[in-house]
Amino acid sequence: KLYLERKEVWGYRPCVWKIILVGVGTVCSGGLLLLLLYWLPEWSVKGTCTHTSLKDAHVLLLRTTVMTFCFHTVNFCFCYLILSHIHYFTHHSTKYYWNDKIQNFDLYSSYHLTHLHSCDNILNIFSAFFFLYLHQVLNPFYIFQLFSVILWSIEDYYYYAATIVLMSVISVGTSLYTIKKHHVMLHNMVAAHSVVRVSVCRGNKDFEEAMSTELVPGDVIIIPANGMIMPCDAVLISGTCIVNESMLTGESVPVTKTSLPSSGEDAASTYNVEDHKRHILFCGTHVIQTRFYTGELVTAVVVRTGFSTEKGQLVRAILYPKPTDFKLYRDAYLFLLCLVGVAGIGFVYTVVLNVMNEVPAKTIIVESLDIITIAVPPALPAAMTAGIVYAQQRLKRIGIFCISPQRINICGQLNLVCFDKTGTLTEDGLDLWGIQRAEDGSFCPPESDAAKESLVNSTFVACMATCHSLTKIEGKLSGDPLDLKMFNATGWVLEEATEEETALHNPIMPTVVRPPKPSSCEIGIVRQFPFSSVQQRMSVVVRRLGQKHMDAYLKGAPEIVASLCEQHTVPQSFTETLDTYTRQGFRVIALAHRQLGCKLSWHKVQILSRDLIETNMEFLGLIIMQNKVKQETAGVLHDLQQANIRTLMVTGDNMLTAISVARDCAMVHAQEKVILVEAMPPKDFLPASITWHHTTNPTQTVKDREGINNKQLTLQEQSYHFAMSGRSFAVIMEHFPQLVQKLVLRASVFARMSPNQKTQLVEVLQSIDYIVGMCGDGANDCGALKKAHSGISLSELEASVASPFTSSTPNISCVPNLIREGRAALVTSFCVFKFMALYSIIQYLSVILLYSILSNLGDFQFLFIDIAIILTVVFTMSLNPAWKELVCYRPPCSLISAPLLFSVLTQILTCMVFQVLAFLLVQQQSWYETWTPQSDACNVSRPNLSHSLNVTTPHDPKNIRNYENTTIFYISCFQYLAVAIVFSKGKPFRQPSYKNWLFMLSCIGLYIFLFLILLHPFPVIDSFLQIVCVPYEWRIMMVVLVGGNVAVAIDRWGSFFFSWLFCRRNKLPRVRYMQVALELQDEADWPPRPFSVTYANPGNSQCAKPTGC
DSSP: OEEETTEEEEEEEEOHHHHHHHHHHHHHTTTHHHHHHHHOHHHHHHHHEEEEOSTTOSEEEEEOSSSOEEEEEOEEEEETTTTEEEEEEEETTEEEEEETTTTEEEEOOGGGHHHHHTSOOGGGGOOOHHHHHHHHHTSHHHHHHHHHHHHHHHTTOHHHHHHHHHHHHHHHHHHHHHHHHHHHHHHHHHHHHHSOEEEEEOTTSOOEEEEGGGOOTTOEEEOOTTOEEOSSEEEEEESEEEEEOHHHHSOOOEEEEEOOOSSSHHHHSOOOTTTTGGGEEOTTOEEEEEEOSTTOOOEEEEEEOGGGSHHHHHHHHHHSOOOOOOHHHHHHHHHHHHHHHHHHHHHHHHHHHHHHTTOOHHHHHHHHHHHHHHHSOTTHHHHHHHHHHHHHHHHHHTTEEESOTTHHHHHTTOOEEEEOSBTTTBOSSOEEEEEEEEETTEEOOOBSOTTSGGGTTSHHHHHHHHSSOOEEETTEEESOHHHHHHHHHHTOEEEOOOHHHHHHSOSOOOEEEEOSSOOSOOEEEEEEEEEETTTTEEEEEEEETTOSSOEEEEEEOHHHHHHTBOGGGSOTTHHHHHHHHHHTTOEEEEEEEEEOOTTOOHHHHHHOOHHHHSSSBEEEEEEEEEOOBOTTHHHHHHHHHHTTOEEEEEOSSOHHHHHHHHHHTTSSOTTOEEEEEEEEOOBTTBOOEEEEEEEOOOOSOHHHHTTSOHHHHHHHHHOEEEEEEHHHHHHHHHHOHHHHHHHHHHEEEEESOOHHHHHHHHHHHHHTTOOEEEEEOSGGGHHHHHHSSEEEESOSSHHHHHOSEEESSSSTTHHHHHHHHHHHHHHHHHHHHHHHHHHHHHHHHHHHHHHTTTOOOOHHHHHIIIIIIIIHHHHHHTTOOBOSSOOSSOOOOOSSSHHHHHHHHHHHHHHHHHHHHHHHHHHTSTTOOOOOTTOOGGGGTOTTSSTTTTTSSOOOTTOOOSHHHHHHHHHHHHHHHHHHHHHOOOTTTBOOGGGOHHHHHHHHHHHHHHHHHHHSOOHHHHHHHTOOOOOHHHHHHHHHHHHHHHHHHOOHHHHHHHHHHHHHSOOOOSSHHHHHHHHHHTOTTOSOOTTEEEEEOTTSOEEEEEOOO
């Protein structure tokens, strides 16, 4: 046994004698053994193969989760590069090759590339319709339904059999349609970039046309001037590209990609995806425009194709999500196993009883098998699906579309929801609120208009107009939304060199900006130092028309910019002014300027380090930006928090904006401090470290505090939230695994998160037993949307392919609506499951009692119960809509809980007692006798009732017509209805049952019908249902028994008692996140002190050291 990427792997070789035995067993069992091996892959491999080493294996058995097994055949191929055979297998569209060095299977190495990528096409993975159909039909429950239908057909019970077949066909057809539709959508999404023609160069040959599916790493491709959607991951080796990477980041911001450096320190470094992202064109991203000089082509070398690309990993995450484990479904299987055990007891009882009474063998087989179909109801899947289908229809009416209906139930258990920021919590982009210039070491009053004439020639406006990374694409200004807002606020015009100009002149052709009116104030941007999230700033070197010297302009985080300026230029009120704006949730950016020496030439500027330029600056002032939160956001988050549903933000945007928005929408409340977690990887023999920065947001003035209870304020001030970037998250996952659970327990803001990191975060949250929802609108959210227990997309583009739910309303108001419907659907599932279980047990008890006198229920009695009562009740009791508001607790998720089991067991005992009582009482009546066609019990007291009914009826060889049968039939019918009413729950998760008028009409109609035929029999109906005539006094007695049954069936006191009893016990919580919270209460040094540093050692233990304040 070896381990492969968290999977246990065993090697096996086919064994001839085992295969022969399995073949014989399959023939003897009529194919049932083959079905069993299909359902249990572990048994299939062990039953046909013998254990061997991985190197010699022909079949591999993988355990991917605790209880999930799968097997794969090992393939062999000849590799001409190494002149030997290699063997590999494919799991979830990833190929693993045998590696002699580690004596295990590993991801491909360089000499496998050609073979691997020649067939690594994402479009090859979509299943044929036949295999989808086969997988659905071979579900164990559908096989059981087939068995039941065959058995009922033998008994001539065609009507109900036809009903079950119809429901099964509709269920399979709907499921297949949904799966196929999802696959088509995903196929179309992938095909947009997977099948395109490209110009490729291999070796020293000329460029030639080829299909993108034929690309392999090492190929050099031409990026066309009009752009393309990248079919692979490639590194630019010449030219420049402007790329829309919204598929990766969720931000529709054009990014400039430059070619790999050919000289200097950067050129000497080893290629790394993280370090060289600004040179990589990722698969699925849209190259909008290319730039090249002196006739050169824009070329890139292919580094990854197929599923190894960023887009391929996303598609694989959608196709092969880790199974979401939901307790309801696990408990349902355990409950069904209990019913199977009950069926087994009935099976043995029936066989023994019939053998003792010398019943024919055929009757013994049919009746003993029939008891199994009674104890385990074949209609259960259709009944359970009804509530989900109704919930799906209600969701559709409010604009929420679902492609995975089974996830609706899971929505009812959500206790944490992750939100993307841009386009989800906030409007797209930032708005300019105003500017505040600094002159002579002090701030001027705030100004709202940066475009007024008095500021045109100012250094402040010149910085706003030049310090950005904007570009023109097809004549339209594009770039970072913040840069766009800032530049547009100046009213200036941007002009770029045309393709012809760059071909004729030196590549260093500056971008020029100028005021809208003719002026000598034209500025050329000579060099840009792009924004760095680590350094939190960007800068440019410019030259004003007619001037000999150059200027440097800088913008960035205010604290960083101020630290790079000469102190006498920074206003003394800088800190107080900055706090004033940040407390109000504004995004503040500082500007600075420096005049460079006259001797500095254009060419020298191109090789200067930015550190030499970004120093001794003059502080210019502040730009105040506002990231508007959507109108609905704060209210929805408040509702979720009131319902004890935790909320957190996972965004690709920067940390400062994310924290500001979190405070704005009250995800982080006033007085709650945010602890910034900055993790650094090991470097220069130093271990990985975490620095803890504490921040507060004192939004309330002293006057505001006076009205607040001191205890409440203390609790608020003690509350804290962690915030971390994607880079820190990656370092902590790798070097601080012991801290991961502690951090995510209180982390509310995750910024600069990549798509894979978002998915990884969802997995971490699920590992501590959170039921996680994810709400986003970008393609970068796809993996997380698919992985979460419930993913909600606010976009109908790529994200909707991965997400189980898509909302046509572009705000998060869909989230509480979905949770309410999920809770209603979950409660409905519990109601229906309990009702169907009781229906089976009630009918089982009826049949067992009648078997004791060699009788049974008649076919039309079964039909009346199964269709007129059960299906009618099931399909109407599921119609209760969701309750109008979210309450602060969730519905139960387990069928195996004391109150619920007590409820079910109480009903079973009640029904059993009253059925047995009625069965015994009818035999004690003075008029009772073994019924024959000549029996006339009705004439004992009421000669006018059905006098001729028993005389004209021929003898029944199945012994259906008798007094016990009639009594049990009436009592059991009323029991079904009583149980349905008891189990049909209303508030606080569903509307009350009396508002479900179809259910109420059905129950009332059935009660009226049953009382009518009980108290005033109709010969036609009695003949149809094979009911015999009984005295009126006994009919009254049955009404009394029914009334007693209903009175005892109301068992709500029992549930309350058990809830009270179990709540009083001080049990440790079962869920991991609550256990972690209890552990942290005993840790005096958590959270870490401000500015302390935690270091990782080789054993992954940590030590914290303060570094001062």
